Every structure is written in C-alpha cells, then in structure tokens.
Amino acid sequence: MEEKEAEVLNFKSEVTSLARKAKDNYINGISRLSKYVTFSQYENIETIDAYINSKHISGPEDDEGREKPFFNIVIAAVNLWYRATDIDRKDIRIKATKLKYWLMAFIATIHLQDWMKTSRFGAFLNDWGRSLAKYGSSPLKFVGVDGELYSIVVPWNRLISDPIDFENNLKIEILYLTAGQLQSNPQYDQKAVADLIERTDTVRKTLAGDTKDLTDDYYEIWEVHGMFPLSYVTLNPEDKNTYTQQMHVVSSLQVKKDDYEDFCLYYGSEKEDPYMLTHLIKEDGRAQSIGAVEYLFDAQWMQNHTVKAIKDQLDLASLQVFQTADGNFLGINVLSAMQNGDILVHTPNNPLTQVNNASHDIGSLKTFGEMFFQNGQRTVSATDAIMGNSMPANTPFSSLELMNTESHGLFEIMTENKGFAIEDMMRKFILPHIKSKMNTAKEIAATLADNDIQKFDSIYVPAETVRRANNISAEKMFNGEIAPNPDFAAIENEIKGELSQLGNQRFIKPSDLDEKTWNDFFDDFVMTAEVEVTNEQKDKQTVMQTLSTALKTIASDPTILQDPTKRYIFSKLLETTGVISTIELGNIPADKPLPQASGGSSQSVGDIINK
Numbered sequence: 250m251e252e253k254e255a256e257v258l259n260f261k262s263e264v265t266s267l268a269r270k271a272k273d274n275y276i277n278g279i280s281r282l283s284k285y286v287t288f289s290q291y292e293n294i295e296t297i298d299a300y301i302n303s304k305h306i307s308g309p310e311d312d313e314g315r316e317k318p319f320f321n322i323v324i325a326a327v328n329l330w331y332r333a334t335d336i337d338r339k340d341i342r343i344k345a346t347k348l349k350y351w352l353m354a355f356i357a358t359i360h361l362q363d364w365m366k367t368s369r370f371g372a373f374l375n376d377w378g379r380s381l382a383k384y385g386s387s388p389l390k391f392v393g394v395d396g397e398l399y400s401i402v403v404p405w406n407r408l409i410s411d412p413i414d415f416e417n418n419l420k421i422e423i424l425y426l427t428a429g430q431l432q433s434n435p436q437y438d439q440k441a442v443a444d445l446i447e448r449t450d451t452v453r454k455t456l457a458g459d460t461k462d463l464t465d466d467y468y469e470i471w472e473v474h475g476m477f478p479l480s481y482v483t484l485n486p487e488d489k490n491t492y493t494q495q496m497h498v499v500s501s502l503q504v505k506k507d508d509y510e511d512f513c514l515y516y517g518s519e520k521e522d523p524y525m526l527t528h529l530i531k532e533d534g535r536a537q538s539i540g541a542v543e544y545l546f547d548a549q550w551m552q553n554h555t556v557k558a559i560k561d562q563l564d565l566a567s568l569q570v571f572q573t574a575d576g577n578f579l580g581i582n583v584l585s586a587m588q589n590g591d592i593l594v595h596t597p598n599n600p601l602t603q604v605n606n607a608s609h610d611i612g613s614l615k616t617f618g619e620m621f622f623q624n625g626q627r628t629v630s631a632t633d634a635i636m637g638n639s640m641p642a643n644t645p646f647s648s649l650e651l652m653n654t655e656s657h658g659l660f661e662i663m664t665e666n667k668g669f670a671i672e673d674m675m676r677k678f679i680l681p682h683i684k685s686k687m688n689t690a691k692e693i694a695a696t697l698a699d700n701d702i703q704k705f706d707s708i709y710v711p712a713e714t715v716r717r718a719n720n721i722s723a724e725k726m727f728n729g730e731i732a733p734n735p736d737f738a739a740i741e742n743e744i745k746g747e748l749s750q751l752g753n754q755r756f757i758k759p760s761d762l763d764e765k766t767w768n769d770f771f772d773d774f775v776m777t778a779e780v781e782v783t784n785e786q787k788d789k790q791t792v793m794q795t796l797s798t799a800l801k802t803i804a805s806d807p808t809i810l811q812d813p814t815k816r817y818i819f820s821k822l823l824e825t826t827g828v829i830s831t832i833e834l835g836n837i838p839a840d841k842p843l844p845q846a847s848g849g850s851s852q853s854v855g856d857i858i859n860k
Contacts, residue, residue, distance in 0.1 A: 261513035264481070264497045268409075268421050268473050269509070275409045276456060282534040290412035290537050291456070294405045297384060297542045300549055301327070311557070315564075320556040322622060323549055326541040326629040330382035333660035334529065336374055336667055336782060338365045341675075344779040354778055355705070359757065361675075364683055368399065376402040377527070381667070385540030386528045388415070390422075391678040398682040400674070403524070405537075406456060415526040415536040419475040425453045425467040437498065437514040445512045449502045470514070473497045474522060482518050493518050525677070527670040529663040541629050548625030555618030559611055575599040630659045668782030675780045705757075706748060714741045 280288045299306050303319040310316055343361055345354035365371065380387035380402050388408055390401040403422065411418035431442045445468055453461040454469070477495045479488035498515040532538040575596050718735035802809060802819070809815045 261497070261499055261516070262511050264473055264477070264513075264516075265471070265499045265501045265509065265511045267419065268471050268499065269501065271411075271419050271421060272409050272456070275412070278412075280412045280535065288412065288535055290535070293537065293543065294384065296546065297540070298406065300542050300546075301383060305553070315561065317553065318556050318560055320552050321549075322552055322625060323542045323545045326545060326625075327379075327382045330529075330541045330629070330660070330663070331379050334382070334664045334667060335378055336664065336671070338362060338371045338374065340782055341365070341671060342781045344781040356757065357778060360683055360687075361679075364398075364679070364686075368397070370400060373400045373402065378667075380404075381527065381529050381540070381663075383540050383542055385530070385532075385538035385543065386526055386536070388420075389525050389527060389674065390523050391525075391674070392523055393682070396686070398678065400678075409456070410536060412536050413534065415524075416522075419473060420522070420524050422472040422474075423456065424470045424472060426470055427466055428468070431468060431470075431514070441512050441514050445500055445502075445514070448510065469500060471499050471501070473499060474519070474524065479518075482516060494522055495519060521677070525670075525674060527667070529666055531666075544628045545625045548621045548628070551621040552618055552625075555614050555621075559614050562609070562611060562614075571601055571603055573599055573601045575601075671782050672780040680778075680780075706745075710741060710744050710748070713744050717744070 276291050278289070280290070282288050296306055300321070300323050303321045305317055305319060308317075339362075341361065343354045343357040345351045377387055377389065384405060388403045388405070388410070390403050392399050392401065407423050409419075409421040409423065428446050431437060431446070432439065449468065451467055451469060452463060452465050453467050455461060474496050475494070476492045477497075479491040479493050480486055481497075482488075482493070482495060496515070496517060496519045497513065500512040500514065502510045502512070504510055526536060528538045529540070530538055577596065714737055717740050718737060721735055799819075806815070809819050
C-alpha cells in the first residue's frame with residue numbers, strides 16, 4: 250500500500266511539474282511566427298478582454314493624472330460577426346448517403362433535434378458564436394455526466410494550451426471549487442481532498458495570479474488532459490514507454506521558492522481528448538486565429554488617441570486662463586483659483602488679460618481618427634450598408650446591393666467553417682452519444698417544417714390506413730361477421746384529422762417503423778450518415794421576390810416542369826438564386842390511390858422503406 254502511494258506521489262509530482270512549466274511558458278513565453286512576427290497568445294487574449302470591456306491596457310489615466318476616454322469601436326464589429334455567422338439548431342440536419350436511407354436520415358434528424366433541445370444545444374451555439382466573434386477561435390469541451398453529454402464553451406482566460414499546436418499538447422483547465430464541491434464529487438480521492446482543505450484555501454485568481462474578488466474558501470484545481478505514460482495509471486514501470494490519453498486532477502501549494510506540495514485528486518485514462526479547437530478562419534502558425542477585436546487593435550488604439558487629444562483641447566478651452574505682470578501671482582495656481590471661485594487681486598497698473606486657450610484644429614484630429622476608423626471597418630467587413638447606417642444621398646441601389654453581397658461573402662466563408670466544425674463535433678462526440686442512447690422504444694416529439702410534415706405524413710397516413718383497415722377486418726372475422734371492404738377514404742380522413750390537431754408536431758416511436766427499438770431501426774446508419782449545416786442568413790426580400798416570380802411563371806405556363814428544355818432553364822434560374830430547387834418541387838407528394846388491405850397483415854413504414 251505504501252509503495253503504491255509512493256508511485257502516485259511520484260507521478261502526480263511529474264504531472265504538476267509539467268503543468269507548472271506549461272503555465273509559465275504560456276504566460277511569459279513568446280512565439281515567433283516569422284522573422285518579423287512574434288505572438289503572445291496570453292497577452293493577445295488579455296488585450297481582447299480589456300477592449301471588450303472598454304479598458305485601456307496602459308491604465309485609465311495619463312502621466313498627468315488625466316482620465317483617458319475609451320471610444321469603443323470593437324463591440325459593434327463583434328456583434329456584427331456574431332449575428333452574421335449565427336447558426337441555429339434547426340439548421341443542423343442528418344443527410345442520407347443512399348436513397349433507401351432518406352427516411353432514416355429524417356428520423357435521425359428528429360433524434361438529433363430532440364437531443365439538442367434537452368441538452369440546451371441552442372444556448373451552446375449562441376455562446377460559441379459570441380466567443381468566435383470575439384477571439385476568432387473558441388475551445389470547446391464535451392463531457393459525459395451520468396449518461397448525458399454536455400457541450401461547453403471553455404473561456405480562454407481559464408485554459409492553458411500550446412499557442413502553436415493546440416491538439417497535440419497538454420490542455421490545463423484551471424478551476425476554483427469550494428470545499429463542498431470537492432467533497433461531493435465521488436470521483437475525487439477524498440483523502441487527498443481532506444489534505445488539500447486542511448493545508449490551503451484561497452480566493453479566486455486570474456491566470457497571472459491577480460485576485461478576482463475577496464470571497465475565500467476556494468481551492469485552485471488543475472484539470473490536466475494529454476498523452477502520458479500508461480504507467481501513470483497502472484503504476485507499473487513496464488508501461489512507461491506506452492502513452493495513452495489521460496486526465497489528471499491535481500492541485501499545488503507553493504511552500505517556498507521552487508518548493509511545492511502537490512495533491513492528486515483523480516487520475517485515469519479517457520477514451521479521447523474532450524477538447525476541440527474551432528475557428529472562423531484558421532491562421533497558420535498560431536492556435537488562436539484572428540477575431541473582430543484583434544483586427545481592430547490599431548484602429549481602436551488610434552481612435553482612443555484621437556479622442557483623448559480632442560478631450561484635452563476641449564478641457565483646456567473650457568477654462569478661463571489669465572496672465573498678468575503682477576509679481577504677487579508668482580507661483581500661484583491661477584487655474585485652481587478660477588475653478589474654486591477665488592477672487593483675483595492684483596496691483597494697480599498691472600494688466601490682467603485672458604489667455605487665448607480656444608481649441609484649435611479639432612477638425613483635423615477628427616479627420617485623422619476617421620481615417621483609422623474607416624480602415625478598421627473595411628478590415629472587419631463592417632460597411633455602412635451591413636451596419637444599418639444611412640448611405641450618402643443619391644447612392645445607387647445597385648451599389649448598395651453589391652456592397653451588401655461583397656460584405657456577406659466573408660461571413661459566408663466563416664459560417665461554412667462553423668458548419669465544418671459542427672460536422673466534426675457531431676461525428677466525434679454527439680452522434681456516438683446519441684447512438685449509445687438508442688436502445689429504447691421511447692416516443693419522441695418533433696416540431697417539423699411544413700415540407701417535413703408532408704414527407705412524414707405521405708408515408709405514415711397510407712401505412713396507418715392499411716393497418717387500421719386490417720384491424721377492422723380482423724376484428725369482424727374474429728367475431729364471425731362478414732367483413733365488408735373497409736372505407737379507406739373515411740379512415741384516411743380520420744387519420745388526417747387526428748394529425749391536424751397536432752399542428753406542426755409529430756410523435757414517433759419505433760413501433761411505427763416496424764422495429765422494437767431505435768437501435769434496431771438505425772443499426773449502423775448514424776455512424777455512416779452525413780451532417781448537413783445550412784446558413785440561415787438570407788435576404789428575405791429577395792427570397793420572397795424569387796418565390797413570387799417562380800409562382801407566377803408556373804401559373805402562366807403549367808407545362809414548364811414537364812418540358813425538358815423549359816424545366817432545365819427554370820431549374821438553373823432557381824439554383825442560381827439558391828432559394829428552391831426543382832428537386833424540392835418534385836418531392837411534393839401527389840394524390841395517390843390508397844393501397845388495398847390484403848391477408849389481414851398490416852404494411853408498415855419499414856416495409857415501404859425496404860421497397
């Protein structure tokens with residue numbers, strides 16, 4: 250037992266030593282990206298946080314004690330990027346790779362939407378979008394707790410990572426937990442927790458060690474994830490050359506300089522790294538890419554400098570400054586006397602004249618600041634049109650439309666990159682979790698769009714009609730009655746009436762699909778399906794005009810979808826606008842004769858799929 254504790258003590262010291270070294274390199278180290286470019290991720294993030302909160306990194310006052318204004322131009326850009334790259338839950342769907350899987354993809358999308366609703370994935374998407382807009386990149390974490398998967402946007406200011414290679418190095422998340430939180434976690438070694446509580450407590454601090462507040466009874470915990478020797482888990486020296494993904498929860502108390510007491514609360518292997526780094530536009534040579542705030546560093550600094558110069562001139566111009574040859578005023582602060590309302594007394598025959606301290610050339614300063622402001626707006630694609638500002642008089646509408654289109658082009662690329670990141674997190678974390686929870690016959694509720702409701706009802710209504718008709722016939726035959734031909738139209742109307750009362754909701758269970766559990770229904774489909782993410786940022790006025798024109802065209806010439814030449818041209822026009830495709834038009838279900846009941850066996854949706 251003592252030997253095992255010694256081994257634990259040995260490797261926990263190695264882990265905390267590595268973590269301390271990584272923290273020191275992260276805070277004090279500089280990455281050289283090229284001959285003329287150096288980068289400190291820590292300083293970069295601290296500057297972004299300061300600018301977002303309208304704080305100067307050089308302090309709130311100048312060398313003479315005068316307050317420095319902060320004329321914030323970064324928040325508007327962040328809000329614009331946040332809004333222009335927004336993705337909602339409804340924009341994420343499962344896509345089939347084979348025709349026979351289309352209904353499975355449809356049902357899988359419902360399962361996905363159900364999980365996103367219960368796990369508050371919509372709130373996660375909003376937090377993620379805001380973080381990406383500010384920093385350009387955002388670290389995410391996926392954690393399983395009690396059989397549920399939680400997605401978390403990890404704040405940059407509590408994460409230590411390699412500034413060049415995020416994926417292949419340690420990730421250290423610094424947490425501050427209370428004694429109650431430590432003692433209530435069954436995974437933590439409670440003996441180590443008791444030792445930690447007995448030896449130390451502290452207030453919450455920043456990465457640099459500055460006190461956040463005066464609330465005490467907090468304990469600094471390091472959650473370390475990375476590749477470590479397997480011997481750190483097995484405590485077998487023979488495993489020291491085999492590396493596995495592991496998680497260690499440790500804490501460290503500095504006894505004196507270069508002397509630390511370490512505590513190991515938890516250690517163990519993990520299936521995979523729970524973190525992933527996402528970007529709007531990835532930058533080479535650095536883990537954190539460039540967000541809206543960093544693009545405006547120079548513009549924000551120069552805007553503050555210009556506003557400060559204007560403020561100093563206006564402050565001076567607001568004072569009444571006098572000059573005199575009277576020696577009695579030698580060494581007296583005339584400005585302070587005037588501000589305090591003191592009466593100035595001077596000797597006869599010595600003039601008392603006002604100094605011309607009127608502000609001068611403020612127009613040049615404003616022009617100078619505006620130059621940097623406009624350049625900053627161009628850098629972050631924040632044109633007047635996209636910001637909602639009024640355009641100059643007589644600006645052609647075509648020019649306004651072109652500027653809007655060009656400005657949105659960059660955001661479309663960013664949104665596409667967010668879509669790729671969502672595909673990765675779905676494939677790596679979310680879909681495997683959903684698949685693991687499918688060994689159930691649980692009924693799920695789905696809120697569907699009109700087109701999806703038509704898809705589902707077009708299969709459900711005929712299948713349910715036949716099932717009910719067969720049940721009616723079987724019941725009469727069981728009672729010895731002659732079973733007349735069922736009234737399919739009446740049964741179908743009854744089913745449609747029941748569905749209409751549900752509005753745009755549908756309730757689906759595996760028995761509706763001739764399967765016992767969802768796992769039986771999907772089999773390996775979820776792992777081979779594709780994830781499709783659409784961008785909701787559309788010009789609704791243009792969409793309405795396109796749909797209206799398409800409707801008028803079809804109404805004036807109904808043969809347009811039958812004639813091959815007309816259909817081809819019409820299809821190209823719709824595809825160019827990106828609003829609707831002729832494939833979607835072709836998917837609209839037509840009126841079909843109802844199938845006939847036969848042999849007392851019901852036809853399920855699963856039978857239809859197999860056909």
